[in-house]
Amino acid sequence: MALKVDHKEAQVGGDQYRLNGGEKVLWYFADFGRSDNTGKELALDAPRQVRVNEPFSVRATAYDAQANESPAAGVRITGGATPAITGAHGRTMLTASREDTIALRGTRTPDIPAVPVKVRVTSDSPSSQSPTEGGHSETGSRGGSASGGGSRSGGRSGSDSSGGSGGRSRFGGTSQAGGGNVAENKASYSPTTSLYRGDGDGDSKALQSPASAEVRNGHPLGELLSGPGEEIPPKPNSSSRPPSSAGGVPLVALVVALGALMLTPVGGFLARRVLRARWSRSSASADGG
Amino acid sequence: MNTLSRALTAFVGACALLASCTSAALAAPTTANLRVEGPEGHPLDPGTNYATDTVTLATDTSECGPDSNKEESRKIVGPSAMGLIDDAKATNRQLRPYLVSDAFHPGLIVCQIGDKIGSFATNTAWL
Numbered sequence: 321m322a323l324k325v326d327h328k329e330a331q332v333g334g335d336q337y338r339l340n341g342g343e344k345v346l347w348y349f350a351d352f353g354r355s356d357n358t359g360k361e362l363a364l365d366a367p368r369q370v371r372v373n374e375p376f377s378v379r380a381t382a383y384d385a386q387a388n389e390s391p392a393a394g395v396r397i398t399g400g401a402t403p404a405i406t407g408a409h410g411r412t413m414l415t416a417s418r419e420d421t422i423a424l425r426g427t428r429t430p431d432i433p434a435v436p437v438k439v440r441v442t443s444d445s446p447s448s449q450s451p452t453e454g455g456h457s458e459t460g461s462r463g464g465s466a467s468g469g470g471s472r473s474g475g476r477s478g479s480d481s482s483g484g485s486g487g488r489s490r491f492g493g494t495s496q497a498g499g500g501n502v503a504e505n506k507a508s509y510s511p512t513t514s515l516y517r518g519d520g521d522g523d524s525k526a527l528q529s530p531a532s533a534e535v536r537n538g539h540p541l542g543e544l545l546s547g548p549g550e551e552i553p554p555k556p557n558s559s560s561r562p563p564s565s566a567g568g569v570p571l572v573a574l575v576v577a578l579g580a581l582m583l584t585p586v587g588g589f590l591a592r593r594v595l596r597a598r599w600s601r602s603s604a605s606a607d608g609g
Numbered sequence: 610m611n612t613l614s615r616a617l618t619a620f621v622g623a624c625a626l627l628a629s630c631t632s633a634a635l636a637a638p639t640t641a642n643l644r645v646e647g648p649e650g651h652p653l654d655p656g657t658n659y660a661t662d663t664v665t666l667a668t669d670t671s672e673c674g675p676d677s678n679k680e681e682s683r684k685i686v687g688p689s690a691m692g693l694i695d696d697a698k699a700t701n702r703q704l705r706p707y708l709v710s711d712a713f714h715p716g717l718i719v720c721q722i723g724d725k726i727g728s729f730a731t732n733t734a735w736l
Contacts, residue, residue: 322719334691335709335717337690338687339693341688342641346644347643347645347690347694347719349646356649436655
């Protein structure tokens with residue numbers, strides 16, 4: 321009940337749910353007494369960049385236990401100049417009153433809140449930056465407030481998870497690095513990823529964006545990646561392992577197959593011939609000596 | 610002949626043992642995105658990519674109710690949804706403490722992430 325993977329409720333326990341890589345795992349604290357996090361999973365769809373005081377559309381969707389997506393009406397969107405409630409089609413209009421990076425959040429009892437979506441508010445025309453190219457990077461203060469006004473460039477680097485039943489989502493290329501005393505760790509840290517998708521009108525929109533997280537030095541077990549193309553750092557206790565099982569398992573299978581072959585009549589015959597040949601050679605050499 | 614058969618049998622057995630051991634040992638780490646949503650709209654992790662692999666989780670914790678199995682830890686071989694949190698907690702301290710329980714043997718349940726205890730409290734659960 322409290323575990324969803326790729327928006328779909330897990331049917332097995334978390335210890336039995338095997339990950340193949342690239343999944344979006346959501347653990348949530350369900351409080352049935354207070355109807356908290358006991359409903360659907362919300363998500364927001366908003367432009368990545370808007371202009372000051374220019375209305376922009378935000379769409380809220382809800383995923384049920386089977387990851388079926390539907391428009392979410394009655395979702396309260398905060399983060400803009402004033403809060404707004406989505407209508408019947410899950411849409412509402414917001415404005416931002418000043419240049420900044422705002423974080424939109426969608427809530428509706430008893431649903432799981434949407435991941436905050438960051439929207440950059442500028443006085444420039446949105447078309448001056450390509451929303452469909454490249455990755456997404458930010459430089460913000462520690463704690464993920466994204467107040468640093470970093471650069472973004474759009475990217476259709478995510479996947480389309482619309483309408484399916486548990487379709488897997490890929491990750492976008494967001495990276496966010498802490499400042500100050502953790503600046504040296506920028507390259508190895510990415511508190512979240514953004515998921516972009518087209519909604520049919522050709523725009524790429526952010527479904528998820530970072531909110532807050534801690535930055536730690538070193539490369540602990542839970543090493544973070546700044547993007548899908550980054551090399552996965554090995555865990556300390558698995559540093560001697562090969563990066564992939566490819567090659568190891570086939571080798572073992574080959575050895576086992578050879579062993580099984582030895583048990584067959586043909587294999588036994590060949591083995592006996594080899595042993596006899598070796599015995600003959602050793603006998604001949606002994607006689608010769 | 611008997612010696613040869615015994616040798617072959619031993620060889621095949623060794624191969625099978627080797628295969629079973631290495632298949633688990635060769636499981637490669639993988640990467641997944643973890644989001645942890647606490648109560649009242651408080652995210653403990655907003656969605657972060659973590660590398661994860663085999664983990665060993667302590668299960669003999671008094672905070673997680675009765676310990677009926679006397680096993681102090683449990684190993685989850687290969688990347689798993691539960692192991693992902695364990696690997697993530699090394700980076701994100703909001704996920705600590707991360708406690709699991711084997712009270713409902715044989716499966717494990719998450720009973721605490723951060724300061725929120727579930728599963729053993731009325732109407733609340735991480736599971």
